[in-house]
Amino acid sequence: MSVLSLHRQVSVIGAGMTRFHHRLHQDKQGRELFVEAALEAAESVDNDFAFGDADALYLGYFSSDMFERQGHTAALMADWLGMNPKPAYRVEDACASSGVAVNAGIQAIASGMCDVVIVGGVEKMRTLGTKEVTDTLALAADANYEAGVGFTFPGLYAAIASAHFSKHGSTWEQLQQIAIKNHVNGKKNPKAQYQETIKEIADKLGERKGMIFRDEMEFLNSPLNPVVASPLKLFDCCPISDGAAAVILAADDVAKKYTDTPVRVTGIGQASDTMALHDRDDLTSLRATCFAAGQAYKMAEVEARHVDVACVHDCFTIAEVVATEDLGFFAKGEGGEAASEGRTALDGEIPVNPDGGLKAKGHPVGATGAGMVYEIFNQLRGQAGEHQIADAEIGLVHNVGAAGATVTVQIYRRG
Amino acid sequence: MSVPRYWREEVPRYRLLGKVCAGCGAKFFPARPVCTECGSTEFKDHKLAEVGEVVTWTVVRNPPPGFEKYKPYVVALIELEDGMRLLSQVVDVDPEEVQKGMRVEAVFRRVKEDGKAGIIQYGYKFRPVVE
Ligand SMILES: [Zn+2]
Numbered sequence: 156m157s158v159l160s161l162h163r164q165v166s167v168i169g170a171g172m173t174r175f176h177h178r179l180h181q182d183k184q185g186r187e188l189f190v191e192a193a194l195e196a197a198e199s200v201d202n203d204f205a206f207g208d209a210d211a212l213y214l215g216y217f218s219s220d221m222f223e224r225q226g227h228t229a230a231l232m233a234d235w236l237g238m239n240p241k242p243a244y245r246v247e248d249a250c251a252s253s254g255v256a257v258n259a260g261i262q263a264i265a266s267g268m269c270d271v272v273i274v275g276g277v278e279k280m281r282t283l284g285t286k287e288v289t290d291t292l293a294l295a296a297d298a299n300y301e302a303g304v305g306f307t308f309p310g311l312y313a314a315i316a317s318a319h320f321s322k323h324g325s326t327w328e329q330l331q332q333i334a335i336k337n338h339v340n341g342k343k344n345p346k347a348q349y350q351e352t353i354k355e356i357a358d359k360l361g362e363r364k365g366m367i368f369r370d371e372m373e374f375l376n377s378p379l380n381p382v383v384a385s386p387l388k389l390f391d392c393c394p395i396s397d398g399a400a401a402v403i404l405a406a407d408d409v410a411k412k413y414t415d416t417p418v419r420v421t422g423i424g425q426a427s428d429t430m431a432l433h434d435r436d437d438l439t440s441l442r443a444t445c446f447a448a449g450q451a452y453k454m455a456e457v458e459a460r461h462v463d464v465a466c467v468h469d470c471f472t473i474a475e476v477v478a479t480e481d482l483g484f485f486a487k488g489e490g491g492e493a494a495s496e497g498r499t500a501l502d503g504e505i506p507v508n509p510d511g512g513l514k515a516k517g518h519p520v521g522a523t524g525a526g527m528v529y530e531i532f533n534q535l536r537g538q539a540g541e542h543q544i545a546d547a548e549i550g551l552v553h554n555v556g557a558a559g560a561t562v563t564v565q566i567y568r569r570g
Numbered sequence: 571m572s573v574p575r576y577w578r579e580e581v582p583r584y585r586l587l588g589k590v591c592a593g594c595g596a597k598f599f600p601a602r603p604v605c606t607e608c609g610s611t612e613f614k615d616h617k618l619a620e621v622g623e624v625v626t627w628t629v630v631r632n633p634p635p636g637f638e639k640y641k642p643y644v645v646a647l648i649e650l651e652d653g654m655r656l657l658s659q660v661v662d663v664d665p666e667e668v669q670k671g672m673r674v675e676a677v678f679r680r681v682k683e684d685g686k687a688g689i690i691q692y693g694y695k696f697r698p699v700v701e
Contacts, residue, residue: 218659259571280634286632286634286635289632289634290634290635293634299600300600300656300657302634302680303682303693304645304657304658304659304681304693305630305633305634305637305640305643305645305659305681305682306630306645306657307630307632307633307634309630309632310628310630310645313628314626314627314628314645314646314647315626316628317626318625318626318647321626321670356669381631382629382631384628384630384631384632385628385629385631385665386628387628431657432647432658433599433647433655433657434655438625438626438647458661501641506668517593568684
């Protein structure tokens with residue numbers, strides 16, 4: 156593989172995000188959520204920024220068609236931001252929609268076509284009931300040979316978990332440490348959907364049901380945490396969320412005009428893999444993550460051990476285990492144990508998902524990749540608040556579409 | 571899935587029919603238009619083995635629309651005796667008894683019922699081989 160490079164350096168100059176939530180945004184449409192995130196992003200730019208300064212918009216939105224009965228959403232958002240006649244592109248790559256939108260925006264600047272670009276994503280999911288949401292998410296799997304035989308989205312990751320358990324001896328108990336850690340982090344993030352630890356949730360639900368739980372594990376082993384697709388239970392799954400995130404990118408030479416503290420994009424990678432799990436030799440690893448990360452590390456001229464903070468795609472607890480192995484933070488098969496030992500906690504050697512991850516922060520599908528960039532932008536500028544990682548200099552973002560048919564990785568560095 | 575698309579694929583579903591590349595011999599199920607190994611677009615039919623073993627599996631307790639009446643049900647990645655892999659439900663078994671390496675054979679069953687349109691779709695499922 157040849158080493159790819161950006162022919163023009165790109166920086167993040169601003170980022171904004173709505174709170175991710177399952178109820179809060181009930182009366183808002185996707186367009187209102189995206190504008191809210193974009194306004195916050197514009198506000199976060201140190202010197203004056205107007206949407207008209209941007210040369211293009213790249214928008215990730217997985218399924219506006221099913222969720223809102225609305226298509227053509229990129230032009231709609233550009234119109235709502237007052238960006239006309241600037242070009243707008245909608246990107247649909249399942250849960251990696253805005254990760255891909257970010258990469259596309261970076262490439263647009265690197266190519267010389269644009270100086271400033273707005274990238275981001277939105278998903279308004281709570282217009283449908285849980286069953287219909289599950290059915291819509293299954294559109295991201297192979298409709299004929301996965302969803303068509305009764306596989307659900309949690310089912311695909313459950314099959315990955317079963318394979319990981321039997322190949323590497325990892326356990327369901329190890330997965331719980333990931334859920335527990337991500338809720339601890341989410342509690343410190345005012346933008347997170349769940350700002351409660353699992354112990355606090357256990358106490359609250361227990362009180363309602365007349366049950367007392369000694370600790371998280373007793374609760375997670377109780378009937379209040381039902382099996383969704385074995386071995387994955389409810390608390391192994393990220394929630395359904397509404398939300399939006401927006402990021403403003405600028406060519407390095409232009410970025411100076413907007414801020415003295417940009418966050419530089421030093422490496423990007425992206426890869427595709429087979430849609431259907433039956434076409435993969437090894438279910439315990441996402442090949443697209445390995446490929447995209449390899450590309451990004453090479454371009455950034457860093458290795459996994461140099462990364463100070465990472466946002467990885469934990470749509471299910473097992474996905475975070477697999478990601479931390481595929482990204483090279485831990486050896487293959489050791490991700491579960493590493494999480495149990497606290498090595499990915501806020502004060503661990505490589506803090507993973509300091510914002511609460513998809514599990515606690517929420518997962519409005521199309522907004523997730525851009526939401527991770529929002530977090531890393533704040534981490535590398537030292538403005539992440541209570542969940543700040545001290546002196547974070549290099550940050551990594553990892554966004555996965557469905558069961559790994561699309562993966563994007565970006566590496567950022569404090570400017 | 572729409573009814574016409576399901577009908578078009580009914581023969582491969584019913585008979586576990588895949589393709590073998592005329593250029594390099596790579597086998598595919600489902601059929602593909604372009605060989606991922608050599609780029610050839612010439613294929614011959616390949617009848618899949620009907621016996622195999624469970625590679626990995628899960629029990630679905632929150633089924634998508636059309637699958638409600640089968641819940642909880644087992645879906646598995648199965649490796650057939652000819653080395654081909656596919657995803658399928660495993661039936662006629664207590665979900666707790668499914669394990670890696672369990673030998674299973676293909677059966678023709680009802681796969682999905684669309685309540686609104688009254689459409690019943692048929693296809694392959696697998697059940698344990700009684701030794
Ligand atoms: Zn071939």
